[in-house]
Each structure stands twice: as C-alpha cells, then as structure tokens.
Amino acid sequence: MSTSDTALEQNEYRLVLVKAGSRAIRTKRDGNTPRLPRISIPRWARQVEELQRAIEGTWHSSAIILDVLAGEEDECPCAVAQNLSQESPNGLIAVDMDELSEGELHGQERAMIEAIVTGDTRVCGPLAHMHWVEEAMEWVRTAVGHEVDFTGALRQYNAGGGFALIRLDTRNGPAYWLKATGYPNLHEFQITGKLAELCPEFLPRQIAARADWNAWLMEDAGCPLDSWTLPALKQVVRSMAMLQQRTIGQTVAFLAAGAFDQRLRVLRAHLAELFEYLDGAMAKQTSTRVQPIEKRRLWEMARILEDACFRMEELGIPDTLVHNDINSGNILFNGGHCVFTDWCEAAVGNPFLTFQHLCLLQPDGGEGEWIPRLREIYEQCWLDRLSPPQIDRAFMLAPLLAVLSYLYGRGDWLKSSQRNEPHVESYARALARHIDRAAQAPELREALCH
Secondary structure, three states: OOHHHHHHOEEEEEEEEEEOOOOOEEEEEEOOEEEOOEEEEEOOOOHHHHHHHHHHHHHOOOEEEEEEEOOOOOOOOEEEEEEOOOOOOOOOEEEOHHHOOOOOOOHHHHHHHHHHHHOOHHHHOOOOOOOHHHHHHHHHHHHHOOOOOEEEEEEEEEEEOOEEEEEEEEOOOOOEEEEEOOOOOOHHHHHHHHHHHHOHHHOOOEEEEEOOOOEEEEEOOOEEOOOOOHHHHHHHHHHHHHHHHHOOOOHHHHHHHOOEEEOHHHHHHOHHHHHHHHHHHHHOOOOOOOOOOOHHHHHHHHHHHHHHHHHHHHOOOOOEEEOOOOOHHHEEEOOOOEEEOOOOOOEEEOHHHHHHHHHHOOOOOOOOOHHHHHHHHHHHHHOOOOOHHHHHHHHHHHHHHHHHHHHHOOOHHHHOHHHHOHHHHHHHHHHHHHHHHHHOOHHHHHHHHO
C-alpha cells in the first residue's frame, strides 16, 4: 500500500491532553506559538480504544479519553483526554487554554473543555468530567461491599456523549466493566436490566446499576469468541435458545423497555415501503460491477417475502427477544460457559432469525458441514414447544427472513434523512441482492409450496 493510500485509511484528531489535577493543557511549540498535538488512528477501528493506545504509544503516558468533539466544517475532530501522570510527556509543555489561538480551539470547544475541567456535568454530562473514573471506582467498592485493589490499568472502548465502556483491572479479584449508553441507545440500560432479572446466567454478572448515569457494572465474563470451533458454537446455540425461551411471554415488557418491534406482522406491514425505497436506491446505483435489480424482480421478491412471513406466522412460533447484532465480539466465552452482551439492537421477533444470523457468521456463510450439527442442537432445545415439522419449516424460511430483519433494522431510518445517505443506499442494495439469492433457494420454494 502506498503512503497516500495509508493516509487515506487514517483519521486525524487534534488532542487536548489535560494535565492531571490542573487546568493546564499539554501542547507542542511551533516557534513561540503553542499548538495542539495531532494523532492519527485507523479509520475503521474503535475510535476511543485506538485514541487511548495512540497516546500511550506516542508519549508513553497513560490517559483517559473524556470526550470527542466533532469539530467545525473542514476541521479534524478534537479528542479531549486526561493525562493520568504528573510527568510531562516527551516533547509536550503545559499551557493555559487561553494561550491557544482560535485556530486551534473554537469557542464551542473551549466552552465544552471548560465544563469538562470544572466538572460542570450539566454541560459535559456525568461521564466526561475529570474525576468520573474515581467516582466509578468508588461505586465498584460500594457495590461489592469490600475494598477493591485496582491496578490502575484502565482500558477504554467507548467514551463521550453519555457513552462509556471501560475495563477496570484489580489485583485481588475479578476485573470489572462499566457500560453506559446515551442517545439513541438509552434503551439498552432497561433491556439489559430486564434480561439480568429473567436469565442472569446468560449475561455477564451484573453488580449494580445507576439510572443517573444510565450505566451498569459487570464482572468480567471471559473473552470474545475470537475463533469458531464446533464445541464452542454448540454451547452458543444451546445458550441462545435457552435465553430466548426465558423471554417468551415478555413481549409487552421488552417493547416498553425499548426493544424494537420486528414481529413478522410488523416486517410484513413495511414491505411496500422497503421495496419502494429499494427501487429508488437501485435507480441511483453508479457502479457497473453488478447490474441493478430490475423493478419487476424487486416486486417479485416483495411478494415472496410476504408469503414467507405468512408461512412463518402460521407455524405459531412464540415471539422472543432477539439479539439482532450477534457477532463474535458480543459472545463472551470462558471455556465452559458463554454469555451475551451488547443488547442495543435487541428486538422482539422470531427466534429462528437469530439462529440464522449466527449461521451467517460462519466462514462458509452458513452452508458448511457444521450447520446441520448446529440445527440439531437448536431443534432439540425447541422440541418441548414445537413439533419437528414446525421446526423444519422454520429452518427453511429463516434464511430469507433473516436478511429482511437486517434490512428493516430499527425501522426508524425509513423516516429520517439517513435513508438518502450513499452508504445507507449501498448497504440496502447489497441486502437486496442477498434477498434475491435467498428467494431462489430450492429449500425456500419447498417451504412455500406446502
């Protein structure tokens, strides 16, 4: 890859590194003029995690990311961080914020940084001021009821805007995770709390929750499932089925908690709207690598999907909570037990669609020799409630309907300006092609003909 290509794959940030216990900001000197240091991170990586690593790697100094400010037009974002050590990082000097020119920080950024430094949570929020991590550590001690010896190692994965995901390591016990969610994912707090009541063994153990932070504390529950093995996947499938069945009859409660509505009748009711959108998105295609799907075929696909929804509804499979963002990072495994995290995309719908989403994650796209073995496990879990013919028919219909659930998602995007963004239209076209392929599967035709 050329140097220019590498630069295109990086995002640059201005860094406001606030000195611990003070209002001073670490800067570089350009002659007599203080300048904010710049850092670059991979474009498609976790923003906060990579910013924290970049600070540590560049200046060998630990820091906590407090917020990321978007910046004005044609201006790179501004990462606000707290320098945790008193020693000045190599090459940086401490200056008062007033010494920085308007070109380095504009007025709104100065006001936000002032709120962060002074602890004005009405402006910066409860998880962006200089002492919130110390408050979080005290919260852990209070919640567990004994002294906790923290190592000082803090690994962040999200920060800013009311969001936080941070791991707090200890010397005398398990590590703890703190997660908080802001708009538009405020509902994850309520959904996770409800799941912790119904099936605590399938989530990381929740220690405490704080409504004022929209946050909860969890014990460390293992590592993400970073490699797909059949024994691990059997455990995942079994655990997911048991979790789903614990949520049967809880539709009203989960919808009230903020889960999205993906029941089959809802998906079916939005088919016309979805396919009108797809028709328009196909007309905007500029790439010649693949041909747009013609209008006639699009509406054939819509009719097939409507028929598939009706056939799946006729099977009488109870609605459950479905994860809707199942991936290896959201499955934690400790060797003998697995739990599920990150429920911000949770919906109420048909449980077999989550099983299909899991199958699609396999390296062979859900068509390999493991899939029949996993189907057997999932079938065994449902035999107390469903007959073998019901289950077989559900397996036939699920591949097509699983793609529809991805396309519909939260559903709100259809009413927002987001629908016109090029990357959204491109994603929708890609899913339409998946629907087209799934609609031609012999197994589906068999299910629709009976």
